Amino acid sequence: MRGAWTIVGYAFAESLRRRVVVVVFALTLAFLALYALGVHFAFAEVERSEFVFAELVEERALVGGTLLGLAMFAVLFLGAVLVVFLTNGVVRGDAESGLLQPLVVRPVGRGTLLVARYLGAAAAGVAYVLVVYMLAVLITGTLGDWSPDRPLGPGLALALAVAVVAALSVLASVQLAATAQGIAVFMLFGAGLVGGLLGQIGEALGSGTLERIAEVASVALPFEALYQYSLHLLTESTSGLTEVVIRLGPFGGAEDRGAGLVAYALAYVAVVMAVAVALFRRRDL
Amino acid sequence: MPAALRVTELRKRYGGFEALRGVSLEIAPGEVVGLLGPNGAGKSTLAKIAAGLVRPSAGSAEVAGHPAGSAGARAAVGYLAELFRFPAWMGADELLRLHQRLSGSDGGERERAELLELVGLGHAARVRVGEMSKGMQQRLGIAQALVGSPRLLLLDEPTSALDPAGRRVVRELLEGIRERGIAVLLSSHLLGEVERVCDSVAILLAGEVVARGRPAELARPRGVEIETDAGVRVIAGAGREDVPRLVEEAVARGERVYAVRPLQSTLEDAYLEAVGEGQE
Numbered sequence: 001m002r003g004a005w006t007i008v009g010y011a012f013a014e015s016l017r018r019r020v021v022v023v024v025f026a027l028t029l030a031f032l033a034l035y036a037l038g039v040h041f042a043f044a045e046v047e048r049s050e051f052v053f054a055e056l057v058e059e060r061a062l063v064g065g066t067l068l069g070l071a072m073f074a075v076l077f078l079g080a081v082l083v084v085f086l087t088n089g090v091v092r093g094d095a096e097s098g099l100l101q102p103l104v105v106r107p108v109g110r111g112t113l114l115v116a117r118y119l120g121a122a123a124a125g126v127a128y129v130l131v132v133y134m135l136a137v138l139i140t141g142t143l144g145d146w147s148p149d150r151p152l153g154p155g156l157a158l159a160l161a162v163a164v165v166a167a168l169s170v171l172a173s174v175q176l177a178a179t180a181q182g183i184a185v186f187m188l189f190g191a192g193l194v195g196g197l198l199g200q201i202g203e204a205l206g207s208g209t210l211e212r213i214a215e216v217a218s219v220a221l222p223f224e225a226l227y228q229y230s231l232h233l234l235t236e237s238t239s240g241l242t243e244v245v246i247r248l249g250p251f252g253g254a255e256d257r258g259a260g261l262v263a264y265a266l267a268y269v270a271v272v273m274a275v276a277v278a279l280f281r282r283r284d285l
Numbered sequence: 286m287p288a289a290l291r292v293t294e295l296r297k298r299y300g301g302f303e304a305l306r307g308v309s310l311e312i313a314p315g316e317v318v319g320l321l322g323p324n325g326a327g328k329s330t331l332a333k334i335a336a337g338l339v340r341p342s343a344g345s346a347e348v349a350g351h352p353a354g355s356a357g358a359r360a361a362v363g364y365l366a367e368l369f370r371f372p373a374w375m376g377a378d379e380l381l382r383l384h385q386r387l388s389g390s391d392g393g394e395r396e397r398a399e400l401l402e403l404v405g406l407g408h409a410a411r412v413r414v415g416e417m418s419k420g421m422q423q424r425l426g427i428a429q430a431l432v433g434s435p436r437l438l439l440l441d442e443p444t445s446a447l448d449p450a451g452r453r454v455v456r457e458l459l460e461g462i463r464e465r466g467i468a469v470l471l472s473s474h475l476l477g478e479v480e481r482v483c484d485s486v487a488i489l490l491a492g493e494v495v496a497r498g499r500p501a502e503l504a505r506p507r508g509v510e511i512e513t514d515a516g517v518r519v520i521a522g523a524g525r526e527d528v529p530r531l532v533e534e535a536v537a538r539g540e541r542v543y544a545v546r547p548l549q550s551t552l553e554d555a556y557l558e559a560v561g562e563g564q565e
């Protein structure tokens with residue numbers, strides 16, 4: 001146990017030294033500033049406009065929800081970038097540079113080592129997502145005077161999506177050299193998002209094939225489904241015409257998969273990590 | 286007490302290539318063994334199997350009675366790879382503390398200070414790895430491998446990246462380690478240092494042990510050189526015990542003898558003989 005915490009601490013200290021942390025931090029500040037600006041002007045527009053259906057649609061919820069939904073996509077993306085870089089080269093990359101062997105030789109055990117490194121990166125990613133998401137909620141609330149009724153749920157679903165990406169990245173690090181690992185995980189990330197898009201297109205066109213592809217993609221790469229689920233949680237309280245209008249925007253795929261999806265994602269992470277540990281144990285270093 | 290290292294009929298295949306072909310070797314507790322062999326002989330592979338980094342294809346390896354790679358074996362072993370790196374941002378003392386925690390050592394501050402002193406980095410406890418010369422990193426690597434007082438120390442070519450002065454420091458360091466009663470497997474392709482610090486030597490060639498013994502046993506007499514007023518001659522095949530007779534014969538021939546020297550073959554000769562002149 002003590003060894004595991006030592007590795008988590010080591011991984012954390014090591015992450016803080018990576019240049020990517022500075023890059024993600026700078027990108028996050030830039031994103032939040034732009035987001036604040038966007039929220040400010042969008043709501044200023046709402047004040048002025050003479051919207052025809054003003055009676056029927058809660059404009060503030062429509063604008064606020066749409067903007068926050070887009071912000072959450074940015075948070076998911078930045079969170080994914082963060083965890084992919086934090087787990088970059090954790091096994092094969094570090095083994096090739098000679099950093100890994102001195103640690104593996106110690107009695108901690110390979111399984112503990114890998115799980116500890118995963119937990120370190122996932123914890124950093126989850127904390128990052130929650131903080132930036134909450135800042136975005138705060139900005140929407142202050143500058144736009146709209147907040148989701150239950151703000152925590154969407155943030156947690158988003159954080160879980162990033163934890164899934166981190167697990168895939170650790171698995172990739174066992175087999176692939178550092179650069180290939182980064183590329184592979186971002187390709188998977190893109191594939192998951194495209195899968196979700198195909199599902200929306202399929203739904204709009206009534207294409208069963210596209211919807212089935214999307215279904216498979218969401219089982220194989222559940223982070224996109226988690227993102228859709230977080231959007232669903234965000235707009236859970238909106239109803240009637242507002243809901244219909246919101247669904248025309250980025251919320252097209254927002255779906256209620258509920259507790260089943262969360263349980264599936266947790267089991268998915270456990271299985272991915274079990275496979276990663278099994279492969280790591282067999283590996284010559 | 287079980288052997289510090291015991292490998293029996295050890296084999297390792299990498300794909301279709303057999304890097305170790307039935308190696309058997311034993312290191313007694315406290316024994317310092319030099320592992321010699323040209324590049325590609327399998328020295329690093331053997332050290333990695335003992336350290337639990339590489340899984341053997343066949344045969345067995347035990348460290349202090351525990352199967353290599355098991356938690357018990359890993360607790361008994363200290364390892365310094367041929368190519369290693371420590372995080373550039375870590376200080377020397379910080380690195381040793383990390384390894385104390387990982388190895389469960391309770392030596393605390395005292396063990397760290399002692400090890401840094403032993404490797405001549407007593408003044409550099411706060412210096413970061415990134416600011417160290419290659420030689421300092423190598424010495425820090427040895428201190429790291431000694432954390433937790435291992436029963437067996439595996440040093441894979443610890444001097445190959447060093448200049449002659451650095452090599453000498455490491456050699457002196459090994460003398461200090463020997464005094465602590467730690468068994469050492471020192472792999473090297475530099476014969477001089479092995480000859481000076483090792484109790485015994487194993488020569489590995491293409492994955493097989495081709496010679497094993499004390500340096501003096503491996504180094505055989507090579508003849509006697511005799512210098513007289515008739516010139517310098519070498520009597521091949523002669524040894525120390527032949528010297529009185531050779532001098533008498535020379536005197537009997539009426540030559541004036543100025544010097545007689547039995548020629549001891551060096552470990553290098555033994556090595557080249559075992560490995561074949563073509564190599565290195």
Ligand SMILES: Nc1ncnc2c1ncn2[C@@H]1O[C@H](COP(=O)(O)OP(=O)(O)O)[C@@H](O)[C@H]1O
Binds near residue numbers: 323327
């Ligand atoms: N991971 C590996 N994959 C394939 N071949 C390897 C691997 N490691 C070592 N070898 C091969 O095994 C042989 C022995 O290597 P090594 O143990 O490093 O020798 P040495 O340390 O004596 O130079 C070499 O021919 C090397 O190319």
Ligand SMILES: [Mg+2]
Binds near residue numbers: 325328329330441442
């Ligand atoms: Mg080698």
